[in-house]
Structures are given as structure tokens and as C-alpha cells.
Amino acid sequence: MAALLLGFVTDITAGNNTAVATIAILLTSYVLLYRWQLVKADPDEPPIIPSAVPFVGHLLGMALQGGRYVKNLGLRHPDKPIFTLPVPRSRMYVVTDPSLAAAVQRASKTLSFTPLVPDITQRVLGLDGDTVAIVRQHIDPEPGEARGFLADIHDLVYSYFGPGEALSELSLGAVRELAREVEGYVGRLQREKGGEETVDLLQWIRHFVAMATANLLYGEENPLALHPELESAFWDFDHGLGSLLMGVFPSITAGKAYRGREALAAALEEYLLHNRHLPGDGRKGASLIVQKRVAIALQHGWTLRATARSELSFLFAGIVNTATTTFWMVLYLFASASSGDTDNLLSTIRSELSSSLTFDTPTGTPTLSMDKLRTSSPALQSLFRECLRQNSDTYSTRLVKSATTLPGPAGPYHLAASSVVQISGGTMHADPRIWGADVGAFKPSRFLPQNQQQQPKMTTTTTTPNQERGPETGTGTGTRTSLTPHPASFRAFGGGKTHCPGRHFASTTIQAFVALLVTHFDITGQRHDNTGPQDDNNSGGGGRTRTRTRKIPVPEKEDGVLPVHVLEPKGEVRVTVRLRNRGGARGVAVVN
Numbered sequence: 290m291a292a293l294l295l296g297f298v299t300d301i302t303a304g305n306n307t308a309v310a311t312i313a314i315l316l317t318s319y320v321l322l323y324r325w326q327l328v329k330a331d332p333d334e335p336p337i338i339p340s341a342v343p344f345v346g347h348l349l350g351m352a353l354q355g356g357r358y359v360k361n362l363g364l365r366h367p368d369k370p371i372f373t374l375p376v377p378r379s380r381m382y383v384v385t386d387p388s389l390a391a392a393v394q395r396a397s398k399t400l401s402f403t404p405l406v407p408d409i410t411q412r413v414l415g416l417d418g419d420t421v422a423i424v425r426q427h428i429d430p431e432p433g434e435a436r437g438f439l440a441d442i443h444d445l446v447y448s449y450f451g452p453g454e455a456l457s458e459l460s461l462g463a464v465r466e467l468a469r470e471v472e473g474y475v476g477r478l479q480r481e482k483g484g485e486e487t488v489d490l491l492q493w494i495r496h497f498v499a500m501a502t503a504n505l506l507y508g509e510e511n512p513l514a515l516h517p518e519l520e521s522a523f524w525d526f527d528h529g530l531g532s533l534l535m536g537v538f539p540s541i542t543a544g545k546a547y548r549g550r551e552a553l554a555a556a557l558e559e560y561l562l563h564n565r566h567l568p569g570d571g572r573k574g575a576s577l578i579v580q581k582r583v584a585i586a587l588q589h590g591w592t593l594r595a596t597a598r599s600e601l602s603f604l605f606a607g608i609v610n611t612a613t614t615t616f617w618m619v620l621y622l623f624a625s626a627s628s629g630d631t632d633n634l635l636s637t638i639r640s641e642l643s644s645s646l647t648f649d650t651p652t653g654t655p656t657l658s659m660d661k662l663r664t665s666s667p668a669l670q671s672l673f674r675e676c677l678r679q680n681s682d683t684y685s686t687r688l689v690k691s692a693t694t695l696p697g698p699a700g701p702y703h704l705a706a707s708s709v710v711q712i713s714g715g716t717m718h719a720d721p722r723i724w725g726a727d728v729g730a731f732k733p734s735r736f737l738p739q740n741q742q743q744q745p746k747m748t749t750t751t752t753t754p755n756q757e758r759g760p761e762t763g764t765g766t767g768t769r770t771s772l773t774p775h776p777a778s779f780r781a782f783g784g785g786k787t788h789c790p791g792r793h794f795a796s797t798t799i800q801a802f803v804a805l806l807v808t809h810f811d812i813t814g815q816r817h818d819n820t821g822p823q824d825d826n827n828s829g830g831g832g833r834t835r836t837r838t839r840k841i842p843v844p845e846k847e848d849g850v851l852p853v854h855v856l857e858p859k860g861e862v863r864v865t866v867r868l869r870n871r872g873g874a875r876g877v878a879v880v881n
């Protein structure tokens with residue numbers, strides 16, 4: 290190959306000294322650049338993975354392949370728990386080892402996400418310069434120092450969503466809203482479609498979640514309720530988030546997302562302008578957390594226009610991951626049932642639900658107990674976590690505010706100031722040393738307590754006693770061999786100071802929502818022929834009784850995008866949704 294190339298170069302340059310000189314300069318420059326990217330900023334800097342296109346190659350890879358690029362780099366270099374990617378005028382450190390991830394999370398004084406927030410929010414939300422200047426004030430205060438907007442909002446959101454009465458009321462309210470949406474749909478399905486229809490499963494679930502969440506957080510006069518056409522604007526915004534984040538002429542390169550965002554921001558501004566978030570004129574107003582968020586923004590000098598954009602980010606956080614996670618859970622459940630195996634996941638979950646879902650006699654009205662659901666649904670809980678492990682390639686990002694040294698099995702590792710550290714959830718979620726040889730398989734029982742203890746481990750993880758309790762707790766000493774995956778290996782909710790505050794809320798409401806859906810509906814693969822409803826499995830009624838299972842295919846996840854949230858499927862999944870109780874489906878009462 291080299292000889293061929295040399296021959297080619299010799300041919301085209303024969304008798305042409307200028308061309309020879311140019312090629313020689315280019316080749317020398319390339320070699321120098323290639324070697325330059327291998328120069329460490331410090332002898333203890335994590336090992337460098339060079340790129341064939343020095344300095345920009347990794348960035349190009351990320352732009353072209355999305356989250357899959359870094360995830361696969363990590364998987365191809367299992368010997369490197371942390372590595373350095375040279376990028377123009379800086380470096381990016383990628384962490385793929387759970388105990389190092391926990392160390393990054395603990396070093397929150399010098400490794401912080403917060404300084405990155407002003408730029409990110411400016412691009413994604415379109416914040417104006419004055420507001421961004423406010424966001425930059427007292428951005429990452431130490432205890433006792435003056436506190437800026439982000440610190441105040443952070444405290445509010447984390448305390449409100451922490452375990453306690455407020456959370457349990459909010460979760461109950463969320464599930465009641467979801468039950469109301471589903472009940473409305475059940476009525477329409479019965480009246481208008483004879484009890485069944487074919488839908489795009491992800492879109493179908495998204496609609497319930499979007500409407501219920503907007504109602505819960507922003508009250509009955511929320512923008513999606515007043516302007517239903519804005520729901521599609523919301524999903525346009527969601528789909529273009531990665532392009533908005535790039536920030537290159539967003540109105541052109543991310544046109545749909547940009548227009549969607551602007552339409553939503555205008556509607557939220559109008560909502561705030563008319564005080565629809567406050568109780569009055571016979572309305573309840575927004576949830577307390579939204580009222581407080583708005584008050585904090587105004588106290589810090591935000592305009593209503595900017596506050597509307599901040600609320601768009603909260604609405605987004607409340608809807609998107611919840612909808613996609615529910616989608617995967619419902620998909621796996623009904624795909625397993627459509628496989629024809631009688632001992633399937635759906636029947637396991639339905640029988641498990643019998644302890645939290647009771648039916649009143651003689652009315653037959655179902656009641657879902659949230660407390661019982663929380664404590665007696667291990668299979669549902671395990672399914673929830675496995676769906677997230679499989680379909681969340683999320684990463685946590687930190688700016689190195691000042692040079693930091695991380696301890697580690699093969700460390701110490703020196704991180705240079707002003708660079709960025711990324712904890713690669715995608716790599717960790719696919720690492721057989723963490724999850725076992727069946728890491729690539731979807732194993733709904735993986736997170737059952739009894740299976741966690743038996744998880745075979747191929748490596749010894751060095752951990753501190755405090756890490757065992759959770760990824761964000763303090764420091765300790767001592768080593769031991771871990772039999773269960775390190776707590777920082779499960780990355781779907783991030784970790785440390787930015788650990789998703791909505792995780793308890795999401796876990797409860799998503800599982801309850803799945804319970805509602807499996808109670809009301811049977812879902813099979815899309816009908817492709819003209820046969821009537823009586824041709825389906827499990828259908829009652831007269832007519833022909835040919836038994837046939839329509840399988841639901843499980844598509845791969847779309848991992849060629851920036852993994853800013855739980856990944857979507859590659860392509861749509863069309864399914865037929867059918868009421869289980871066609872005679873007279875009853876709404877589910879939800880209690881604590």
C-alpha cells in the first residue's frame with residue numbers, strides 16, 4: 290500500500306519541484322501535528338488517544354456519530370479508565386470507570402458543571418445577553434458566599450424533589466393527571482374507534498405525558514392546554530436540541546427547533562404576563578415549585594421574556610425523559626407478550642400489580658395504591674432500570690475550574706485547568722466488566738435484588754465505604770472487592786451535584802403510568818390486513834376465532850445523536866392499541 294502511494298506521488302510529482310516541496314511540507318506538518326497532539330500537559334495527565342486528523346478528528350467524530358463516538362472509544366480502550374482527547378487549544382477527559390466517576394463527582398469544588406450553564410442555556414434557550422450576565426453572577430458559590438440565580442434555583446428544585454411530603458403529593462398529582470388523560474382517551478377510543486386503533490407508540494405515549502405534565506406543573510391554563518398545536522412545536526424543539534447546542538446560525542441550521550422554541554417561549558411569556566401561574570379567577574394556578582421558580586427568576590432581575598425561556602427548560606425536563614422511558618418499558622412488555630410465550634414479562638408484571646391495584650366490589654372500580662406500588666413491584670422497578678441502562682447513553686460534563694488531581698487504581702491523574710471532563714454513561718452501561726457477559730442483552734430481571742448480589746464480576750473495583758452508599762457522598766478509606774455494580778455505574782440520572790433531582794418523582798410516576806397502561810390496554814403489532822378485531826389474540830366476542838399473534842418488533846436505539854436525553858428508537862413503532870375491557874372501561878382511582 291505504502292509502495293503504491295509512493296509510486297503515485299512520484300508519478301504526479303515527476304519533474305515538478307513545487308509539487309514535491311508542497312507535499313513534503315504537508316507531510317511534515319501532518320507528522321508534527323500528529324506528534325504534537327501526543328504531548329501531555331503534565332506527566333500524570335491521563336493517556337492520550339490520538340486522532341488520525343490531529344486535534345479536530347475527535348470533534349468531527351462526535352459531530353458525525355453523536356454519542357456513539359465517545360462510547361465506542363471507551364469500549365475499544367478498556368485498559369484506560371480515563372483518557373485524554375486532544376481538541377483545539379484544550380483537552381477533553383473521558384471517564385469510563387465508575388470509581389473514577391465517583392471521584393469526579395466528589396471533586397465538585399474544582400470540577401463543576403455550573404460554569405458551563407450560561408453558554409449552554411444561551412444557545413439552547415436563546416437567552417439574551419443581559420440575562421446571561423445575571424446568570425454569571427455568583428455562579429458557583431462556596432458556603433457563606435453570595436448566591437446567584439443558579440444556586441437559588443438548584444436549592445429550590447433539589448429540596449422540593451427530595452423525598453418527603455411535597456414529593457409524594459406531587460407524584461400523586463402527576464399520576465392522577467396521567468390517569469385523567471388516559472381515561473379521556475379510553476372514552477374517545479370506545480366512542481369513536483370501537484375500542485381499538487393503530488398508533489405510533491412513541492407519539493401516543495408522548496401526548497399523555499406532555500399534556501399531564503404541563504397540567505401538573507403549569508396548571509389548567511398552561512400553554513399546551515390553551516394552544517394544543519404547540520405540542521408539535523415542543524417535539525420540534527426537542528429534536529433539534531443538539532443542533533441548537535452547536536449554536537451555528539440556529540435559525541438556519543436548526544430551523545424547526547428554533548421556530549418551535551420561539552413559539553413556546555412566546556406562549557409561556559403570555560402565560561406569565563397574564564399571571565396564569567398564580568391562583569385567582571377561579572383557577573388553581575401552577576404547581577408551587579413553578580410559582581417559586583418564577584419568583585426566584587424575578588427576584589434576580591430576569592425579565593418575563595427570559596423567565597418564560599427558563600420555564601421551557603423545566604417543562605422539557607419534566608416531559609421528555611419520562612415519555613421516552615415509558616415508551617421503552619411499554620414496548621418491551623408488549624413485545625414480550627406478542628412473542629407468544631405465556632410466561633412472559635407482561636404477565637409477570639400484571640400479576641405483580643395485583644398487590645397495588647385492587648378492584649372494588651361490586652362496582653369493579655380499580656384503585657392504584659402508590660405506596661404499595663413503590664414497595665411491592667420489584668419486577669417493574671427492575672424493568673425501569675434496565676430500560677434506562679440499555680437506552681440511556683447520557684454523559685455528565687464538568688469544567689476543570691483549576692488543575693485537579695484524581696486518585697485512581699492506576700492514577701493519580703492530572704486534569705489541566707479549563708479543560709472539560711465527561712463521564713461516559715454510554716460506555717459504562719455497555720461494559721461487561723460492570724454488568725457481566727450478558728451486558729448486550731436486554732435482561733428485565735437484571736436489577737432484581739437477588740440478581741444484583743449474584744452479578745458475576747470480571748474485575749475488582751476499588752471503592753471507599755462511603756461510595757458504596759451513593760455516588761455523591763463523602764470520602765473514606767479502605768478497599769474491597771465489589772460484588773454489586775458500583776453505584777456510580779448506573780448513569781441514567783447523572784450523578785454528584787447534578788444528579789437528576791427529578792429521579793424519585795420520575796421513577797414513581799413512570800412506573801405508575803405503565804401500570805395504568807397495562808391495566809387499560811392490550812397492545813400488539815400493527816394490523817396489516819382487513820380482518821376484524823375478533824381475529825386478535827385474547828379477543829372476546831363472536832365471529833371468527835382464528836388465533837394469531839402479531840409480533841411487535843423492538844427497534845435499535847438511535848445512538849447517532851447527541852445523547853442529551855434517553856435515546857429514541859430508530860424508526861417508528863406502529864402498534865394496535867386495544868381496550869381490554871370494551872364493555873365499560875373504568876377510570877383508575879389513584880391514592881397514596
Ligand code: HEM
Pocket residue numbers: 402443446606607608610611614677681683684685686780781782783784786787788789790791792794795855
Ligand atoms: C426517566 C426520567 C428522567 C431521566 C432519565 C432524567 C435524567 C437526567 C439527567 C441525566 C440529568 C443531568 C445529570 C447530570 O448532568 O449529571 C438530569 C437533570 C435534571 N433533571 Fe432529570 N431525568 C428524568 C426525569 C426528570 C423529571 C421528571 C424532572 C422534573 C420534573 C427532572 C428534572 C431535572 C432537572 C431540573 C435537572 C437539572 C439539574 C441541575 O443540573 O440543576 N428530570 N436529569
